[in-house]
Amino acid sequence: MKVKQSEYLKEIKPVLVKLRDRLLEEFPYASLLAQDSTAKNYSVSKTSTGIQMDGLLAGRGFVAKVYDGTSYAEYSFNELSEEKIEEIVTAVKGELMPMSDRLPEGVRKSCYAMLADDVLVFADSTEYELDPEEYGDEKVIEQLTKVSEAGRAYSDKVLDCRAFASYQKCSKLFLSKNRDMEQNVLWMCGGVVVMATRGEEVKDSYRGFSVLGGAELLEEIGKNVGKVAQNALDLLESEPIPPGEYECICEPGVTGMIVHEAFGHGVEMDMFVKNRALAKQYVGKQVASELVNMHDGAGAAREVASYFFDDEGVPAHDTLIIDHGILKAGISDAQSAMHLGTEPTGNGRRENYERKAYTRMTNTYFEPGSDKVEDMIASISYGFLLEDASSGMEDPKNWGIQCMVNIAREIRDGKLTGKVYSPIVLTGYVPDLLKSISMISDTSALCGSGFCGKGYKEWVKVSDGGPYIKAKIRLG
Amino acid sequence: MTDRILAALKKCGIEDYLLTVTEEESAELFFIKKELDMQRRKKVRTASVVIYRAFEEGEQRFRGTASVKVQDSQTEAELCRLFADAYYAAGFVKNKYYDLYEGTKEEPVEVASTLADRPLAETAQGFAEALFAEDVREDVFLNSAEIFVRRYTVHILNSRGVDVAYRKNRVQGEFVVQCVDGQDVETYQDFAYNDWNTDALREKVRDTIELTCARAKAKNAPAAGEYRVILSGGYVNEFLSYYVSRSASSMIYPKYSAFAVGCDVQGGEPEGDRINLTMKAVVPFSDEGIPMKDRELVRDGKLQLIHGGSRFAQYLGIEPTGIFGGYRAPAGEASLAELKAQPYLEVVNFSDFQMDSFTGHFGGEIRLAFLYDGEKVTPVTGGSISGNIFEAQKSLRFSKELQVEKNFEGPKAVCMDKVSVAGA
Numbered sequence A: 001m002k003v004k005q006s007e008y009l010k011e012i013k014p015v016l017v018k019l020r021d022r023l024l025e026e027f028p029y030a031s032l033l034a035q036d037s038t039a040k041n042y043s044v045s046k047t048s049t050g051i052q053m054d055g056l057l058a059g060r061g062f063v064a065k066v067y068d069g070t071s072y073a074e075y076s077f078n079e080l081s082e083e084k085i086e087e088i089v090t091a092v093k094g095e096l097m098p099m100s101d102r103l104p105e106g107v108r109k110s111c112y113a114m115l116a117d118d119v120l121v122f123a124d125s126t127e128y129e130l131d132p133e134e135y136g137d138e139k140v141i142e143q144l145t146k147v148s149e150a151g152r153a154y155s156d157k158v159l160d161c162r163a164f165a166s167y168q169k170c171s172k173l174f175l176s177k178n179r180d181m182e183q184n185v186l187w188m189c190g191g192v193v194v195m196a197t198r199g200e201e202v203k204d205s206y207r208g209f210s211v212l213g214g215a216e217l218l219e220e221i222g223k224n225v226g227k228v229a230q231n232a233l234d235l236l237e238s239e240p241i242p243p244g245e246y247e248c249i250c251e252p253g254v255t256g257m258i259v260h261e262a263f264g265h266g267v268e269m270d271m272f273v274k275n276r277a278l279a280k281q282y283v284g285k286q287v288a289s290e291l292v293n294m295h296d297g298a299g300a301a302r303e304v305a306s307y308f309f310d311d312e313g314v315p316a317h318d319t320l321i322i323d324h325g326i327l328k329a330g331i332s333d334a335q336s337a338m339h340l341g342t343e344p345t346g347n348g349r350r351e352n353y354e355r356k357a358y359t360r361m362t363n364t365y366f367e368p369g370s371d372k373v374e375d376m377i378a379s380i381s382y383g384f385l386l387e388d389a390s391s392g393m394e395d396p397k398n399w400g401i402q403c404m405v406n407i408a409r410e411i412r413d414g415k416l417t418g419k420v421y422s423p424i425v426l427t428g429y430v431p432d433l434l435k436s437i438s439m440i441s442d443t444s445a446l447c448g449s450g451f452c453g454k455g456y457k458e459w460v461k462v463s464d465g466g467p468y469i470k471a472k473i474r475l476g
Numbered sequence B: 001m002t003d004r005i006l007a008a009l010k011k012c013g014i015e016d017y018l019l020t021v022t023e024e025e026s027a028e029l030f031f032i033k034k035e036l037d038m039q040r041r042k043k044v045r046t047a048s049v050v051i052y053r054a055f056e057e058g059e060q061r062f063r064g065t066a067s068v069k070v071q072d073s074q075t076e077a078e079l080c081r082l083f084a085d086a087y088y089a090a091g092f093v094k095n096k097y098y099d100l101y102e103g104t105k106e107e108p109v110e111v112a113s114t115l116a117d118r119p120l121a122e123t124a125q126g127f128a129e130a131l132f133a134e135d136v137r138e139d140v141f142l143n144s145a146e147i148f149v150r151r152y153t154v155h156i157l158n159s160r161g162v163d164v165a166y167r168k169n170r171v172q173g174e175f176v177v178q179c180v181d182g183q184d185v186e187t188y189q190d191f192a193y194n195d196w197n198t199d200a201l202r203e204k205v206r207d208t209i210e211l212t213c214a215r216a217k218a219k220n221a222p223a224a225g226e227y228r229v230i231l232s233g234g235y236v237n238e239f240l241s242y243y244v245s246r247s248a249s250s251m252i253y254p255k256y257s258a259f260a261v262g263c264d265v266q267g268g269e270p271e272g273d274r275i276n277l278t279m280k281a282v283v284p285f286s287d288e289g290i291p292m293k294d295r296e297l298v299r300d301g302k303l304q305l306i307h308g309g310s311r312f313a314q315y316l317g318i319e320p321t322g323i324f325g326g327y328r329a330p331a332g333e334a335s336l337a338e339l340k341a342q343p344y345l346e347v348v349n350f351s352d353f354q355m356d357s358f359t360g361h362f363g364g365e366i367r368l369a370f371l372y373d374g375e376k377v378t379p380v381t382g383g384s385i386s387g388n389i390f391e392a393q394k395s396l397r398f399s400k401e402l403q404v405e406k407n408f409e410g411p412k413a414v415c416m417d418k419v420s421v422a423g424a
Helices: A007-026 A082-100 A137-153 A215-223 A225-236 A252-267 A278-282 A334-340 A373-378 A430-435 B002-011 B076-090 B120-133 B198-217 B234-246 B310-316
Strands: A029-044 A049-053 A059-067 A072-077 A120-125 A158-175 A179-198 A201-211 A244-250 A294-296 A319-323 A363-366 A382-393 A402-412 A415-421 A424-427 A439-447 A451-454 A457-461 A463-475 B016-032 B035-057 B060-070 B140-158 B163-179 B185-193 B225-232 B277-280 B295-299 B326-328 B344-350 B361-372 B377-380 B384-388 B402-405 B408-411 B413-422
Touching (some): A007 A029, A049 A137, A137 A225, A137 B076, A158 A215, A201 A402, A215 A225, A252 A319, A373 A439, B002 B035, B016 B120, B120 B163, B140 B198, B198 B344, B198 B377, B234 B277, B234 B402
Parallel strands (some): A049 B060, A244 A382
Antiparallel strands (some): A029 A049, A059 A072, A402 A424, B344 B361
16 A cells, blocks of 8 residues: 555645745745654553654644755745745745854855756655554554563563554655655554563663554564563673673674664765765775675665655665775765765755754665575684664764674574673774674664664664674674 | 634543643754854744543553644644544553643743843854854864754643743754864764853863864773773763662652662762762743752762652652753862872763663763873773773762753762773
């Protein structure tokens, strides 16, 4: 089934067209992005159940982008009618544009060319099996309650099990002089957190799930609750790891964190514009093992960050970032691409209509290889299987790694010993880690249960992942 | 908008609700080096409604909720359908029964601020000037910066008499300083002010420039081992957030935390300083309309307060305080110079410092630290620290010098013994 068009956007489109035309009377370039989305969060734990709209993802609103012949300015608003058109145009001319009249001494306006605006007329929707709105809140809560109860029943050491799910059904309309684009996208994600206790200490294990689709995801969550509960119990027996460099196997979730945090942020080309990314100097050079091929793009995979055009009206891409270990290209929003003299890659994304567009990742992953996971484990004399990626932070400037995982399972003489170390901090230099990749599994998985920030804000939905990889990693 | 929503709620027969209407205007500037890359304005009005439903199953009584976002463009029929759906959904949310917070109509509060009477664009210009005032060198400079000037009004009403509103002004943003003298390095900083604190921003830029120059000289990671570690700046806030999080009613009622009023949160007889914390009201009313005031949280290591909203407060039989947005800690007795009299590793910049309020584990990768071996101070970079608050809290020593950070006021530094460092 295809996601339906927003009725509201259909109704308001003639007013948007009038506003666009009115802005084009004042400015050489003007575009409008309209968004209408519904989004809900569900959660069930021992003491709390919740059904809430998602304040970040839900809402109707608009952003007007104008070009005055030198640079760009934007006006975000969420009340629109025929009567308000002149009020908006007056605000753009009278409040927004004069903001650059008085700048600090020595500071000037950026000078840009006009954005490409070749003809693009387009409408498409993603597909789903079960619309969460039609499936109904009752059934969603019922399924999550079963998952939560199963997790709590796993052991008397389990303190709680929280099962949760979210979805966003988002319609967007992009209008400029020559572009008239519409898209309707539905994704759903969810997860389980199991908390286990021993004395004062509480350990928790998490697993996320996601789909470019609907409530068909819920079944997947239920199938995995036992594994998450066992991980939480394993963590109760864990001990801190002796710091050092080890041979490691990373499960797809940990691979995804390395792909996204350690490398992906470094090829966001707005960082090239600011000279904040070391990757800029490495285009055309080897940055990873020859086994490594890396992609990003809203059109590169069917996951939660898939769409047909970005928030600047640029069609989705599949960008090959690393080709057999060589850094080929970065990803960019339209303005950064103009600055660098490159083509935009459809990665200009906003948290929502209230925020600016930045270069953002979408679905980011390593291609699978040809190794079997069991052969990879068997190849290690002493090392660890890393699971349960918990957090990571980018360092595009210096390619320093900071990623945390919850579980390091000891491997001795090619076999898992059952011993668990936690928590684990991965450190080191990104190219060293990527060049040390010596085996890549033939299986691969992407997950988009979380959000990605630009620094500490501007949250957008992303997915990441790939295969199991074998690499030398410094753990602490 | 408010009247339309209230009328629709009445028409739908919704007895219990919480309505929050927020109007916000902002002026935003985005700089890349010494160029204004983008200017933005925002003017939006949003409303959220929490629908409550009381129901029984057998002898058990429940209170369900479901929340919805309301747009000005929605017709009365759309609103009624939205509220009816939410009321239906609330029937599947089986939370133990509780009463809504009961309040009264209060006069709207204008949160006192020297930003209140200034046009947003003027404030943005003033802070932009402060930002660039120290950007005068070629080897170290502002790489990029963002300024957001916000003015917002929040109106909170519920079906049990709450009718309160406040207006607040805030300037927030971030900047990155780059140093190309020797190594090419950078430092990220964020900032937030409720007043015309342009001098504070200018000082922050100046300090960050100095710190970035130091990082450019740092070449090696500290050797692996145990160190007497000093955390400073915003990391003191993150470190102490463990106690704030563990004393929240939403953590205590489900038994995620064993904290209780009167308990010794620091565990046993610490050799170092005792912890003292006060929760700080940063807005006049909580999201539920509860009047907020500063409250003592920890006195000499003993918990004085369990804090949080009305639901978990009722479950625990305690007074609801509202959910706080900040806290403060008093100065310690030792000066920074005294803390630094013995060998130490002072971490002033992590890539990301994290405190896990469940496990008490804290750690992060070191972007810049100063290592004093008893003879000389060396800037170091790389490696990571890893510790647990259950151990660290036995030896805490807070600095006499204070800092005012985003939603935190307290000592500039905290020192602790025997923290594990994974070197390069």
